[in-house]
Amino acid sequence: MNLPQPYARTEADQAVEVNLTINGTEVHLSLPARVTLSDALRDHLGLTGTHVGCEHGICGMCTVLVDGDAARACLLFAAQLDGAEITTVEGLGRQDELHPLQESFGRHHGLQCGFCTPGFLMSSYDLLTHEPGVQRDDLPAELSGVLCRCTGYRNIIDAVDDVAQTHRGTLPAPGNCGKRALVGRTAAAATGPAAISAESTFDEEPAERPQEIDLPAGDPTIHIEVTSRLDSNPTEVARVFGDIRLLARCLPGAELTDELGADWYRGRARIALGPMRMAFNGIAHIEEQSADRIVMKAQGKDAGGGALARIIMTAAAVDGGGTALQADASVFLTGRIAGFGRSLAGDVSRRMFEEFARAVDRAASGEEEPTAGTRPPGAISLLFGTIVDRVRQFLRRLASGVWRRH
Amino acid sequence: MKAAPFAYVRPGTVADVVAELSRDGSKVIAGGQSLVPVLAMRLGRPTQLIDINAVPELGELSRDGGSLRVGAAVRQRQLQREEIAAAVPLARMALPWVGHREIRSRGTVCGSIAHADPSAELPAVAACLGATMVLRTGHGTRQVPAADFFTGALSTAIEPDELLSEVIFPVAKRGEGFGFGEFARRHGDFALAGVAVRVHTSEASVEARLTCFGVSDVPVTVDVSQQLRSALQRTGSDPSRADLLSALADHTPDVAGDVVDTVGDSHASPAYRRQLISALAAREVSRAYVSARLSESEECSR
Ligand SMILES: Cc1cc2nc3c(=O)[nH]c(=O)nc-3n(C[C@H](O)[C@H](O)[C@H](O)COP(=O)(O)OP(=O)(O)OC[C@H]3O[C@@H](n4cnc5c(N)ncnc54)[C@H](O)[C@@H]3O)c2cc1C
Numbered sequence: 287m288n289l290p291q292p293y294a295r296t297e298a299d300q301a302v303e304v305n306l307t308i309n310g311t312e313v314h315l316s317l318p319a320r321v322t323l324s325d326a327l328r329d330h331l332g333l334t335g336t337h338v339g340c341e342h343g344i345c346g347m348c349t350v351l352v353d354g355d356a357a358r359a360c361l362l363f364a365a366q367l368d369g370a371e372i373t374t375v376e377g378l379g380r381q382d383e384l385h386p387l388q389e390s391f392g393r394h395h396g397l398q399c400g401f402c403t404p405g406f407l408m409s410s411y412d413l414l415t416h417e418p419g420v421q422r423d424d425l426p427a428e429l430s431g432v433l434c435r436c437t438g439y440r441n442i443i444d445a446v447d448d449v450a451q452t453h454r455g456t457l458p459a460p461g462n463c464g465k466r467a468l469v470g471r472t473a474a475a476a477t478g479p480a481a482i483s484a485e486s487t488f489d490e491e492p493a494e495r496p497q498e499i500d501l502p503a504g505d506p507t508i509h510i511e512v513t514s515r516l517d518s519n520p521t522e523v524a525r526v527f528g529d530i531r532l533l534a535r536c537l538p539g540a541e542l543t544d545e546l547g548a549d550w551y552r553g554r555a556r557i558a559l560g561p562m563r564m565a566f567n568g569i570a571h572i573e574e575q576s577a578d579r580i581v582m583k584a585q586g587k588d589a590g591g592g593a594l595a596r597i598i599m600t601a602a603a604v605d606g607g608g609t610a611l612q613a614d615a616s617v618f619l620t621g622r623i624a625g626f627g628r629s630l631a632g633d634v635s636r637r638m639f640e641e642f643a644r645a646v647d648r649a650a651s652g653e654e655e656p657t658a659g660t661r662p663p664g665a666i667s668l669l670f671g672t673i674v675d676r677v678r679q680f681l682r683r684l685a686s687g688v689w690r691r692h
Numbered sequence: 693m694k695a696a697p698f699a700y701v702r703p704g705t706v707a708d709v710v711a712e713l714s715r716d717g718s719k720v721i722a723g724g725q726s727l728v729p730v731l732a733m734r735l736g737r738p739t740q741l742i743d744i745n746a747v748p749e750l751g752e753l754s755r756d757g758g759s760l761r762v763g764a765a766v767r768q769r770q771l772q773r774e775e776i777a778a779a780v781p782l783a784r785m786a787l788p789w790v791g792h793r794e795i796r797s798r799g800t801v802c803g804s805i806a807h808a809d810p811s812a813e814l815p816a817v818a819a820c821l822g823a824t825m826v827l828r829t830g831h832g833t834r835q836v837p838a839a840d841f842f843t844g845a846l847s848t849a850i851e852p853d854e855l856l857s858e859v860i861f862p863v864a865k866r867g868e869g870f871g872f873g874e875f876a877r878r879h880g881d882f883a884l885a886g887v888a889v890r891v892h893t894s895e896a897s898v899e900a901r902l903t904c905f906g907v908s909d910v911p912v913t914v915d916v917s918q919q920l921r922s923a924l925q926r927t928g929s930d931p932s933r934a935d936l937l938s939a940l941a942d943h944t945p946d947v948a949g950d951v952v953d954t955v956g957d958s959h960a961s962p963a964y965r966r967q968l969i970s971a972l973a974a975r976e977v978s979r980a981y982v983s984a985r986l987s988e989s990e991e992c993s994r
Pocket residue numbers: 342343344719720721722723724725726727728764789790791792795798799800801802803804805806807809811812813814850854855856857880881882883
């Protein structure tokens with residue numbers, strides 16, 4: 287075990303500086319010494335997968351890995367962990383590629399409300415990596431550090447036993463660790479190589495425009511590539527591409543509020559999804575603008591988190607008339623909104639682009655002034671479209687017999 | 693349930709730790725597994741926490757002749773894992789009973805002994821083996837034997853300005869055998885009653901020590917050599933464990949009557965705890981004796 291570095295006194299009303307590696311991302315925190323790791327993860331870094339039940343070590347909901355060993359995040363002051371490597375349930379698997387333990391809990395119905403699940407996953411990960419030969423009879427005692435109110439434990443034991451048997455000594459490492467942006471709910475609470483740019487420009491109204499918008503290294507939260515077929519011809523689309531204000535009006539919910547010069551713009555975007563309403567304030571930089579191609583970077587911040595994106599749009603003529611408008615967007619979500627399902631966020635972005643493409647088409651044909659900017663995109667229409675799509679897919683799968691109960 | 697604000701310092705040397713400890717209102721934080729709940733419930737409000745985890749010397753786990761020296765920052769799981777600690781089998785037997793793996797990842801051996809919970813396992817191990825606690829201040833070092841160390845529930849001989857810098861456990865000798873058992877309502881909970889046993893056999897004699905915990909405000913150690921010898925008179929010196937267990941069962945109720953000194957609580961009455969001690973003592977003394985006989989015949993000592 288690595289020893290932490292000595293640290294001089296911080297008074298009770300001062301902040302302690304802490305460097306941690308969380309799910310592969312280095313973060314720097316500055317917080318009072320009495321802040322526990324569980325609070326640092328949830329409140330300062332937006333990683334709400336680590337649950338908090340009792341806050342004194344009994345329930346096990348807050349279990350995370352500290353330097354590879356499971357530990358109670360509520361019984362550790364973040365200040366004590368300088369230099370440590372933390373893995374939370376967010377690091378265990380990806381939405382599109384679950385860790386075998388996560389997959390097994392689902393398959394065996396080892397979760398009902400799911401409140402204890404992060405604790406059980408991290409605790410059993412520790413168990414199976416350190417004692418790969420563990421026998422089923424020992425599981426109740428070995429997993430006794432985590433409490434579940436719902437399941438009666440039998441299915442949890444089944445889930446862990448299944449993975450123990452199928453992965454003796456071959457349990458995959460956490461599959462979702464890497465560099466990404468982590469920014470909490472309390473503004474500027476965390477910075478790190480991945481999050482510095484976010485922190486410096488996530489102020490409500492950045493006074494100055496930054497030199498550059500730095501995108502975090504690593505995989506984006508969502509990557510979408512969409513092509514829409516427009517009736518307008520490429521020359522008409524080029525007119526819209528050349529007029530940034532017109533283009534902005536085509537973007538659902540977006541509003542250009544200020545031109546900062548040198549192709550920098552300040553703006554607002556509102557998105558409403560059912561009960562969730564987000565209002566992003568941010569800036570955008572057009573890096574490349576021609577008749578058939580626009581490359582831009584944008585970043586915005588909402589009280590619940592932030593988004594950084596790199597968007598490339600290209601327009602190409604289509605045989606038989608019309609234009610193919612293609613968007614390639616890498617979006618990095620931080621904070622609370624990052625907890626949004628990856629696939630739902632992807633669906634919403636896709637629908638936003640489709641709405642945008644329709645507005646561009648209208649603007650290009652001069653048929654009407656695009657109005658997307660004057661009101662938030664119909665929350666209802668966005669969510670509705672998304673849900674309707676999902677229901678359609680579901681019915682299609684049912685009809686084709688692909689979707690079957692395990 | 694959040695801790696009240698406190699000043700935080702993480703010194704890099706023992707000298708700096710003890711210098712900081714001389715400030716009023718200071719508390720050592722090792723693993724925090726007992727201290728953090730106390731702070732969260734605001735049962736304690738130290739003005740300063742001294743984190744001892746950055747002192748390399750306190751992280752040492754070493755063998756020194758017949759002793760295993762366990763520094764103040766050595767985690768409980770480290771003692772379970774590292775080969776060198778196998779030389780103290782009683783500690784290895786007790787550790788799986790200390791809370792849960794998540795607690796042992798951070799909890800230290802010395803922290804548990806310093807905290808001195810009457811139901812805790814490691815203080816009982818220290819008492820049974822006659823471990824030595826090394827206490828340091830700015831002006832010197834003193835060594836306190838386990839028999840003088842535990843002074844009451846959650847109370848020890850440690851003065852407010854003293855650091856428990858290490859615990860010295862004697863390494864198991866040839867002819868020694870050990871037993872450890874406890875009863876808790878759920879695995880990982882504090883024990884309603886528990887025992888740690890050390891038996892030493894040689895051609896000349898048989899000796900047995902029984903330390904009971906969870907039944908008084910400190911671990912209670914009694915010499916049960918007489919009871920073991922009487923049982924062996926009936927079974928012969930090479931009994932099966934089952935035979936020795938039933939012979940011992942006649943003798944342990946008296947012992948239990950002497951050591952159980954609680955008024956009882958909602959979980960268990962004193963009478964129930966006596967029954968537990970009696971049953972656990974017979975079981976673990978017989979286990980310890982059989983393993984002592986085995987170790988006697990081993991070629992080399994451990
Ligand atoms: C859910 C749960 C279940 C538990 N179950 C058990 C159990 O079954 N059995 C058991 O024995 N324990 C149990 N514990 C307690 C746990 O084992 C702790 O690890 C142990 O009691 C304290 O060790 P620590 O290193 O965490 O000490 P800390 O919590 O850091 O400190 C405890 C106290 O000792 C003092 N202290 C610590 N180190 C030193 C030192 N070197 N010099 C001077 N003073 C010092 C501190 O100031 C504090 O007052 C449990 C804890 C939890 C949260």
